[in-house]
Amino acid sequence: MASQGLPLRVATLLTGLLECLGFAGVLFGWASLVFVFKTEHYFEELCEPNAGLTGNATLTGNVTGQTDCKAQDEKFSLIFTLASFMNNFMTFPTGYIFDRFKTTVARLIAIFLYTTATLTIAFTSAESALLLFLAMPMLTVGGILFLITNLQVGNLFGKHRSTIITLYNGAFDSSSAVFLVIKLLYEQGVSLRASFLFFSVFSVWHVGRTFLLLPRGHIPYPLPPNYRYGLCSGKDSREEEQKTVESKELEGQSEFVSPKEEFPDSGQQKELHSFWSYAFSRRFAWHLMWLSMIQLWHYLFIGTLNSLLTTLAKGDRALVSIYTNAFAITQFFGVLCAPWNGLLMDQLKQRYQKKASKTGFSASAVALCSTVPSLALTSLLCLGFALCASVPVLPLQYVTFILQVISRSFLYGGNAAFLTLAFPPEHFGKIFGLVMALSAIVSLLQFPIFTFIKGPLQNDPFYVNVMLVLVTLLTFIHPFLVYRECQGKEGPPTIA
Numbered sequence: 001m002a003s004q005g006l007p008l009r010v011a012t013l014l015t016g017l018l019e020c021l022g023f024a025g026v027l028f029g030w031a032s033l034v035f036v037f038k039t040e041h042y043f044e045e046l047c048e049p050n051a052g053l054t055g056n057a058t059l060t061g062n063v064t065g066q067t068d069c070k071a072q073d074e075k076f077s078l079i080f081t082l083a084s085f086m087n088n089f090m091t092f093p094t095g096y097i098f099d100r101f102k103t104t105v106a107r108l109i110a111i112f113l114y115t116t117a118t119l120t121i122a123f124t125s126a127e128s129a130l131l132l133f134l135a136m137p138m139l140t141v142g143g144i145l146f147l148i149t150n151l152q153v154g155n156l157f158g159k160h161r162s163t164i165i166t167l168y169n170g171a172f173d174s175s176s177a178v179f180l181v182i183k184l185l186y187e188q189g190v191s192l193r194a195s196f197l198f199f200s201v202f203s204v205w206h207v208g209r210t211f212l213l214l215p216r217g218h219i220p221y222p223l224p225p226n227y228r229y230g231l232c233s234g235k236d237s238r239e240e241e242q243k244t245v246e247s248k249e250l251e252g253q254s255e256f257v258s259p260k261e262e263f264p265d266s267g268q269q270k271e272l273h274s275f276w277s278y279a280f281s282r283r284f285a286w287h288l289m290w291l292s293m294i295q296l297w298h299y300l301f302i303g304t305l306n307s308l309l310t311t312l313a314k315g316d317r318a319l320v321s322i323y324t325n326a327f328a329i330t331q332f333f334g335v336l337c338a339p340w341n342g343l344l345m346d347q348l349k350q351r352y353q354k355k356a357s358k359t360g361f362s363a364s365a366v367a368l369c370s371t372v373p374s375l376a377l378t379s380l381l382c383l384g385f386a387l388c389a390s391v392p393v394l395p396l397q398y399v400t401f402i403l404q405v406i407s408r409s410f411l412y413g414g415n416a417a418f419l420t421l422a423f424p425p426e427h428f429g430k431i432f433g434l435v436m437a438l439s440a441i442v443s444l445l446q447f448p449i450f451t452f453i454k455g456p457l458q459n460d461p462f463y464v465n466v467m468l469v470l471v472t473l474l475t476f477i478h479p480f481l482v483y484r485e486c487q488g489k490e491g492p493p494t495i496a
Contacts, residue, residue, distance in 0.1 A: 008231055009156045012213045013164065016150040019209070020171035021335065022178060023114065023202075024143040024150075027087060027136065029179030030080050031305040032328045035321060036186050037076070038306070042129040046071035070454045073307045074447075075129075080303035081447040083136035088295075088440030090141050092433030098148050102217045107149050107210045114142030115203040122196035146206075147172050149214070155221035163339060166413055170338025173331065173409050180328030187321075275427050279434060283422060283482075288435055290375065290478040291415050292442035293471050294382045298408050300446040300468075301389055301400075304453075311459060312394040323397060330401040337409035344377075345370045345417055368421055369486040374414045375479035381407035383472050390465035422482075 038044075047069035098106040117139035124131045147168065154164035182195045215229035278284055301308075305327060306320070313319040348370040385403035388396055416432065423431050453461045 005228065008213070008229075012153055012156065012230070015209055015213055016153045017168065017171055019146055019206070020150055020168050021175050023175065023199075023206075024147045025172040025175040026143065026178045027080075027083050027140050027176070028173070028302055029176035029328055029331060030076075030083075030302055031309075031324050032179040032183040034076050034306045035324050036183055036192055037129070037132075038072070039186075040192065041126040042132075043072045043075040044069070044126065046075065070459075073304075074451060074454060076306070077303050077450045078447055079132050079136055081299075081444060082133060083140045084299045084303070084446075085440045085444055086137040087140045087144060088436045088443065090144060091436040094141065094145050094148060095433050098145070103149050103152070103214050103219075104210060104216045106145055107206070107214070110142045110145030110149070111203050111206045111210070112142075113138045113145070114206070115200050117142060118196045118199040122193045122200065143172075143175075152219040152221075155219040155223065158222070161221070166339045166341070167335065169413055169416070170335035170409055173334030173338065173405070173412070176334075177328050177332035180325060180331075183321075183324070183328070275430055278423050278427055278431060283485075284431070284435070286478040286481055287415075287418060287422070288438055290379070290475045291411070291435060292439040293475050294378065294407070294411055295439055296443055296445060297382060297386055297389075297468060297472065298404065298411070299443050300449060301385075301404060303446055304450050307450075307454075308389075308461075309394075309397070312392060312397070319394075323394070326398060327401045330405045334405050334409045337406050338413050341374055341378075341410045341413045341417070345374050345414075348373060368482060371414070371418045371421055372479050372483045372486065374410070375418065375482065376476065378407060378410040378414050379472070379475040379479065381410060382475065383469070386465070386469050386472050390462070390469060392462075 048071075094106070097109065117135045120131050120135040120138075124135070150168055151165055153168070154161040157164055182192070185195055186192060211230075213230045219229065220227070306324065309320045309323045313323070381403055385400060385407050388400040388403060415435070419432050419435065449464060453459065453464055457463065
């Protein structure tokens with residue numbers, strides 16, 4: 001790393017971390033924002049006279065014995081369902097935009113979407129609340145593009161690349177605490193409009209960072225000698241792009257085992273290199289089930305948290321506010337939890353490599369075996385989180401919040417790591433985009449589940465929770481199958 005470029009790279013790293021922490025994943029602080037929207041009477045006209053909170057009651061902040069408004073909660077749940085669906089489903093097309101049109105274009109699109117969304121939310125009111133159906137998905141897609149364009153910053157730091165990528169993913173999770181800040185400011189007299197106008201003004205900062213602290217193209221890995229970008233770039237953009245292309249040719253050799261080393265040359269093995277053979281494999285199917293089921297629990301919990309807390313607190317808005325704040329505060333610690341999963345896999349991988357010479361395992365088998373404890377631990381954390389969330393005891397939800405944030409931080413880091421190690425690098429982008437898009441379709445189930453709880457089950461989620469807990473138990477099959485595959489092979493694990 002050239003010494004004259006170190007200050008610029010550190011500035012890129014820190015501003016990127018701030019960008020992910022403050023903007024990328026704010027959607028998942030939805031429960032805090034819903035509290036503000038309800039206070040502002042959004043969708044309150046849908047409440048029945050005997051179920052809704054009147055304007056005076058809403059402002060008192062300490063009302064008990066009120067019935068939660070079913071139609072209002074359904075609207076908020078539908079908005080979150082749509083936005084969280086776009087969060088995953090748009091991973092594939094936004095990744096394509098980044099690959100095809102490079103960093104500057106992708107970030108300008110992100111800034112346009114994000115600014116339009118924040119301005120829309122700033123100027124909405126109870127009368128125009130339907131605009132949230134447009135604004136929240138735009139906010140989500142803009143945030144995803146911020147994350148994708150920032151993940152390449154890890155390429156600037158060589159051997160610390162994976163640590164930085166994991167840290168950025170953790171910052172994405174922790175950004176959900178931003179809506180808590182908006183809620184607390186609102187309770188101190190700062191209007192919702194003022195908060196989101198402040199977000200909109202930050203677009204100037206995003207634009208400045210795009211042109212001053214990031215390249216026009218992609219940051220290559222490994223870095224070519226004397227690589228320059230942003231403020232230090234005196235090179236023509238064509239020359240920079242040529243360096244990127246040349247560097248990409250070496251990427252597969254530097255971080256991953258090359259396909260020729262990992263799979264011996266044979267007609268049978270060559271057939272396994274097609275994308276669709278991996279997409280229709282048993283390994284991919286079980287991983288998709290593992291990710292989709294755990295993710296559904298998290299999305300359903302976040303999207304319905306305000307309704308759940310209102311029910312458990314028996315309508316006491318002050319108590320609901322306290323627990324909403326507690327949930328948002330725990331989300332902030334996702335940035336601290338995320339790197340532990342990567343550290344676990346790195347340590348296990350080193351341990352298995354020492355045994356590889358004795359057992360005859362290939363490098364790919366060793367890498368795959370290192371993911372088993374991570375997959376199993378993530379399922380175990382989700383099971384604990386699901387059981388606590390299913391018990392209708394309000395103080396127990398503090399434990400639920402802690403298990404939820406740890407489980408969620410392990411989930412996405414473990415997902416990316418498994419796909420990296422279990423499938424060839426030439427298919428990683430397509431496999432990652434496909435699994436996220438398909439899991440997004442499964443996440444749409446959260447709205448009919450919520451409607452079923454509010455309707456036929458009369459606000460009692462017990463039977464739904466029991467079914468979801470049983471489904472969560474099925475996620476343990478995935479690490480078990482990977483473990484059996486590792487134990488049963490003394491060469492590269494096959495794709496079933």
